[in-house]
Amino acid sequence: MQAPTLEDLAAHSGLDLATNPYPLYAALRTKGPVHRILVPEAGESWLVVTRDAARAALTDPRLRNDISHSSSWQSDGGHAIGRNMLQSDPPHHTRLRRLVAGRFTPGRIAELLPKVEAIADKLLAALPRHGTADLVSRYALPLPVAVICDLLGVPATARTAFHTWSNELVMPTSSEAAASAATALTGFLTELIDRKSAAPDDTLLSDLAAAAARPTTTDDDDVTEEDRSSLSQEELLGMVFLILVAGHETTVNLISGTLHSLLSHPDQLALLRSDPSLVGGAVEESLRHNSPVHATAFRFVAEPLDLAGTRMAAGDSVLISLAAASRDPLHFPDPDRFDLTRRAQGHLGFGHGLHHCLGAPLARAEATIAVRRLLADRPALAFATDPAQLTWRTSTLLRGLAELPMRLG
Numbered sequence: 001m002q003a004p005t006l007e008d009l010a011a012h013s014g015l016d017l018a019t020n021p022y023p024l025y026a027a028l029r030t031k032g033p034v035h036r037i038l039v040p041e042a043g044e045s046w047l048v049v050t051r052d053a054a055r056a057a058l059t060d061p062r063l064r065n066d067i068s069h070s071s072s073w074q075s076d077g078g079h080a081i082g083r084n085m086l087q088s089d090p091p092h093h094t095r096l097r098r099l100v101a102g103r104f105t106p107g108r109i110a111e112l113l114p115k116v117e118a119i120a121d122k123l124l125a126a127l128p129r130h131g132t133a134d135l136v137s138r139y140a141l142p143l144p145v146a147v148i149c150d151l152l153g154v155p156a157t158a159r160t161a162f163h164t165w166s167n168e169l170v171m172p173t174s175s176e177a178a179a180s181a182a183t184a185l186t187g188f189l190t191e192l193i194d195r196k197s198a199a200p201d202d203t204l205l206s207d208l209a210a211a212a213a214r215p216t217t218t219d220d221d222d223v224t225e226e227d228r229s230s231l232s233q234e235e236l237l238g239m240v241f242l243i244l245v246a247g248h249e250t251t252v253n254l255i256s257g258t259l260h261s262l263l264s265h266p267d268q269l270a271l272l273r274s275d276p277s278l279v280g281g282a283v284e285e286s287l288r289h290n291s292p293v294h295a296t297a298f299r300f301v302a303e304p305l306d307l308a309g310t311r312m313a314a315g316d317s318v319l320i321s322l323a324a325a326s327r328d329p330l331h332f333p334d335p336d337r338f339d340l341t342r343r344a345q346g347h348l349g350f351g352h353g354l355h356h357c358l359g360a361p362l363a364r365a366e367a368t369i370a371v372r373r374l375l376a377d378r379p380a381l382a383f384a385t386d387p388a389q390l391t392w393r394t395s396t397l398l399r400g401l402a403e404l405p406m407r408l409g
Contacts, residue, residue, distance in 0.1 A: 002038060002044070003036040003037050003038045003044050004037060004038060005037060005038045005039070005040060006021070006024065006037055006047075008038075009024060009028075009037075010024050013027065017394075018391075018392050018394055019388070019392060021294075021323065021394075021399075022323070022324075022327055022336060025049055025321065025323065025324035025327065026327070026336075028047075028049045028324070029049050029050055029324065029328065029329075032308075032309075032310075033048060033049060033050035033052070033053035033308040033309070033310075034046055034047065034048055034049070034053060034307060034308050034309075034310040035047045035049065037319075039319065039396060041175070042298070042317070042396070043072050043317070044317075045298065045316075045317040045318060045319045046307075046310065046312060046316060046317070046318045046319065047319050047321060048307070048308070048318065048319070048320045048321060048324075048325070049321050049324035049325065050308070050324070050325060050328050050330070051325040051326070051328040051330065051331045051346075051348065052308070052328075052330070053307060053308035053325075054320050054321070054322065054324075054325035054348055054352070055325075055348070055352055055353075056307060056308065057299065057307055057318060057320050058296070058320060058348075058351060058352040058353040058355070059352065059353040059354075060305065060307070062301065062302050062303050062305045063299040063300065063301060063302070063305075063318055064089045064299065064300050064301075064302045065086060065087055065088060065089055065093070065297060065298075065299060065300070065355065066087060066088060066089050066300070067087060067298070067300065069300035069301070069302045069314075069315065070298075070300045070315055070317055071313075071314070071315025071316070072315070072317075081169075081182055081185060081186050081189070081237060081238060081241040082186075082234045082235060082236065082237030082238025082239070082240075082241055083232075083234045083235050083237075083238040084096070084235070084238035084239055084241060084242035085097055085239070085242060085355070085358075086242060086297045086355065087238070087297075090354070093354065093355075096231075096235060096239065097358065099207075099208065099211055099231065099239070100204065100208070100239065100243065100358065101358060103151070103204050103207075104358050104359055104361060104362060105361075106361055109361045109362050109365055112147070112151070112362070112365070113365060113369070115147070115150065116143070116147055116365060116366055116369050117369055117373070119142075119143055119146050119147060120139075120143055120369055120370055120373045120374075121373065123138065123139050123142055123143060124139070124373060124374065124377045124378075126138070127139070127378075127408060128408060129408065129409055130408060130409050131407075131408060132384040132405055132406060132407050132408065133405070133406060133408055134403045134404060134405050134406075135256065135259060135374075135404045135405075135406050136252065136256050136401055136402065136403050136404045137403070139255070139370070139374065140252050140255040140256040140259070140370065140404065141163070141248075141252045143251075143255065143366060143370055144247065144248040144251035144252055144255070144363075144366050145159050145162075145163055145248045145252075146159070147247075147248075147362070147366060148243065148244060148247035148248045149162070149244070151203070151204055151243075151247070152203055152204050152205045152240065152243060152244060152247075153192075153196060153201060153203030153204065153205040153206065154192065154205075154244065155192075158188065158192075161184075161188070162185070162188065162244065163248070164181075165181040165182075165184050165185040165188070166181075166185070166244065166245045166248070166249060167249070168180075168181035169181050169182060169185070169245065170245060170249050170395060170397065170398055171393050171394070171395040171398060172395070185241065186237065189237055189240050189241060189244075190237065192205065192240075193205065193208075193209055193212075193236060193237070193240065196209045197209040197210075197212075197213070204243070205240060208231060208236055208239055208240065209236065211230055211231045211236070212230070212231040212232070212233060212235075212236040243359075246357070246359060247359055247362070249398060249400075250292045250293050250357075250363060250398065251292075251362075251363045251366050251367065252292075252400060253292030253293075253398060253399065253400030253401070254283070254286065254287065254292045254363055254366075254367045255366070255367050255370045255371065256400060256401045256404050257286055257290040257292055257400060257401065258282060258283055258286035258290075258367055258371055259371065259374070259404060259406075260290070260387065260390070260401060260404060261282075261285075261286050261289060261290055261338050262282060262371075262375075263381070263382065263383055263387070263406075264338070264387055265338045268282070268338055268339065268340050271340065271341070272340060272375065273375065273379075276372060276375075276376070278340050278341070279368050279371055279372045279375075280364075280368055281340045281341060281342070281344070282340040282371060283364060283367045283368050283371065284344045284345070284347075284364075285338060285339060285340045285342055285344045286338075286367075287326075287344070287347055287349030287350070288326045288327070288332065288342075288344040288347035288349055289326075289327070289335075289336075289338050289344075290323075290399075291322050291323040291326055291347075291348075291349045291399070292349070292398065292399065292400055293322055293349065293350070293351070293357070293397065293398060294321065294322065294323045294394070294395075294396075294397060294398055294399040295319050295320060295321045295322060295323065295396060295397055296319065296320040296322065296351060296355070296397075297397065298317045298318065298319060299317070299318040299319075299320065300315065300316070300317055300318070301313060301314050301315060301316040301317075301318065302314065319396070322348040322349060322351065323399070325348045326347040326348050326349060331346060332344070332346075332347070350363075378408050378409055379409075380407070380408075380409045381406055381407070381408065381409075382406065382407045383405070383406060383407070384405035384406050384407045385405050390402075390403065390404070391403065
């Protein structure tokens with residue numbers, strides 16, 4: 001008998017999965033930490049919904065990210081762009097992560113803060129002083145796009161097209177549209193990499209292109225450090241794709257989601273306005289309460305294992321719901337309450353373990369600056385429409401607002 005989809009389970013319980021998936025996750029948690037579901041266009045998978053089981057799954061070396069461990073894998077469907085860290089396990093994952101980790105240290109992020117603040121201020125200055133505006137397209141989106149594109153070295157003229165392709169890949173409207181976007185983005189990135197190779201500069205993309213020019217690594221323990229810092233052409237393409245897409249899609253959702261949560265909870269907004277130093281807590285609680293990364297990429301069982309009392313066979317796929325785990329009442333009392341004074345540490349908004357989000361410090365900094373600057377600049381900010389009518393964009397991995405119309409003053 002085929003497993004149900006989450007949509008089937010929600011409909012059976014009279015719930016609206018797109019608008020609010022959390023009641024369904026709560027119902028699943030009461031029945032157990034792991035459930036069998038059908039993921040459209042991906043097949044059946046195990047879904048992990050409690051925090052303890054999620055943390056165990058995220059650190060179990062028998063659960064791999066390399067899709068070759070899947071019993072049902074045949075092809076990538078034409079949507080894969082290169083090979084990246086999310087598709088890799090150690091030692092390849094270790095080598096790939098090391099190549100870019102230096103750009104995302106607290107010190108390097110601190111150096112970026114004046115630029116992030118300047119971008120936020122420029123976007124705010126472009127907003128009308130009165131009337132309404134969509135804060136996704138006018139603020140929450142262009143800010144992280146500008147930051148990550150500057151970091152990598154993507155020309156400003158290409159950023160709108162880049163986001164269109166990226167958005168189609170992470171939240172596809174159809175298989176055909178996703179394949180078309182993959183082809184277009186692959187061509188764009190390949191041409192950009194060639195330009196950076198021919199004319200190096202101080203951007204991250206130039207550093208990665210230089211790494212790709214070195215001999216590729218092997219799995220041998222005695223390879224040199226130079227070998228360990230190399231990239232194949234496929235890995236270079238995948239690395240650039242992952243940093244560009246992950247570097248802005250999740251942050252767009254974090255900024256807009258934090259604003260939505262604050263405006264939906266006037267008492268918390270008033271508290272933040274009375275004490276702006278709480279903005280970091282607001283972002284952290286938003287990561288827990290309304291996780292922009294809804295679930296991990298699929299993990300695959302490399303050898304039979306038991307996870308939280310569920311027996312999994314080699315080749316099974318596993319989906320870990322970070323959103324469900326971060327509202328587990330065993331770890332977060334009254335988990336559906338948005339409380340920016342809560343000690344939200346321990347949430348799984350950025351994952352956990354080897355694949356913990358490398359860009360988490362940058363995303364936190366961007367969201368903190370974006371929210372603080374906006375609230376200071378627009379003291380009368382309010383919803384321009386019924387928040388219950390807002391449209392949420394959802395996919396297996398991500399969840400975020402399509403638009404956020406706001407009255408500006």
